[in-house]
Amino acid sequence: MSLAVTSAFAAANRHAGAVLYDVRLLSEQGGPVRAALGADLTTDPIRDLAAYDTILVAAGIVIPETTPILAAALRAAARARRRVAGLCLGSFVLGEAGLLDGRRATTHWRYAQLFRDRYPASTLEIDKIYIADGTIWTSAGMSAAIDLAVGMIERDHGRDLAHSVARGLVMERRRAGGQAQHSALLDVDAPSDRVQAVLAYARRNLHLPLTTEALAAVACLSPRQFTRLFRAETGTSPAKAVEAIRVEAARLMLEQSRLPIEEIARETGFANRERMRRSFLRVHGEGPRTIRQAAGPLAVA
Template structure:
């Protein structure tokens, strides 16, 4: 059936199976169970949570029509770009609000499509069959054949006919941009490719920090696991906050993850294409405790402030001010996690004027305070 998972090991084909198990409430063993649990049979304890049951009952009574969601894949796609959001919609439709979604996997020509991991997915050919939501997966585009962009463009323009919304996961944004769907729109992609997306498609408004974006009918997400965040946001848009939150609980993921993409990226390791910008980043790292104004960094690059700001953003996907803040935060984090030096001392050594400014920067970059970062590091 379309969307079935097939793997090949030792020349033998192994077909995947349905894992849409019913919701259960985790209950301790008899040794740990409370008085109300002792003496119950296991089947009596493993029951759906009342709040989730109520959502499913409400929807069944209302007779909400199912929404068709299609996922577009291609040879060499990243499997989690598909499996993450697909699982979110599946669980929402099977376990939270019954019958709310119908899912299918499509490709330009149909048939078995192998992912970058070697897992093969059976697909339908993109055709005139209308869908509510059309999601384009991503992958390592440097390893794809040269004609893939044109094939995917045709598939996308055919697949979105009549669709209420279109989305992308990770580098799937490059396919949307190539189909002229990101012109003048806010968009995001994997942090490593945000600057490249902006350079290659200057009409798009790339937000390299965002986990996901919504601009009209077009949605985009950051890299790989952020496809789940995208799907949860779409589920909330369709079914409401309670349904999205219940889906996140069953997936065991954040309903709204703290911080943006920068908590997963590293400007410390960034290597821009421009020699000048590499020199500027190296200068920032070596003079992290000093005042690093736009004018000062422009002098380092031997450019005017205006020209420097444009070139730096094109090469890194960040403004100079945000880049300096992030590098300071990254250096501070490594010091917090690797020793017992005081927050005040670290803030001073990495160029923050005071601990409060460092705290605000940490909240913007990592979604956690310096104290929380240190506490989590010690616990792990």
């Protein structure tokens, strides 16, 4: 999955009509490298990382080994080159090389405690999609590496090209570095078409009251039957699910727009900012203003 990051740079070349990025795959020894699913990747040796502008350290689904040769090469590259990035568990490689000491970083949320234990001199911000701290970049799990790459493209060549790349890659939305790794919508899912249709209806109609009775009518069930089925499939009540969907939609608007908080509250069905604030405190433990401030500008150093 980390190798998908190369598609963002290829798309940038295509949309710009010029070779903005020349991407190479490197390994310590060079030659073919076997991926987890059995495909061989052709790589060049890392003899001179100083020849490259940007170094991206990719990783699979287990924490990679960091050899002394690789660590030394990365330290030299960090001193001489414009930026070095650790993608997902690749951040552990940067940590082993000592490149995260005194810096902010992120990685996959599942490995947060292990990261803190290993690299106490680094400030782990596990609620971020990616972070650019000076010349050192790190990303959260898997697909967040693509967001990091698009962030680099924006830093290099501006927002218009970055948005063209995001659209070309059919990214659902442009995610800035300050966004949270975890989406509440992942927790509100259901196996049956009936309940899926209700969830889709709720997401399309946040401005409506979305009472249990109204949702039951969409499912063509009585409120009691619907509530029982909904809880069995999602593990939560219709009211709590609607709240989570509203909060998620509002959070995205806070991170991706400069709309007034009061307007976002109305757009997402909260009626007013105080009701939205209370829901945010229940779901996220912090208010809308704090989340907007945490999102900040795109991957600023």
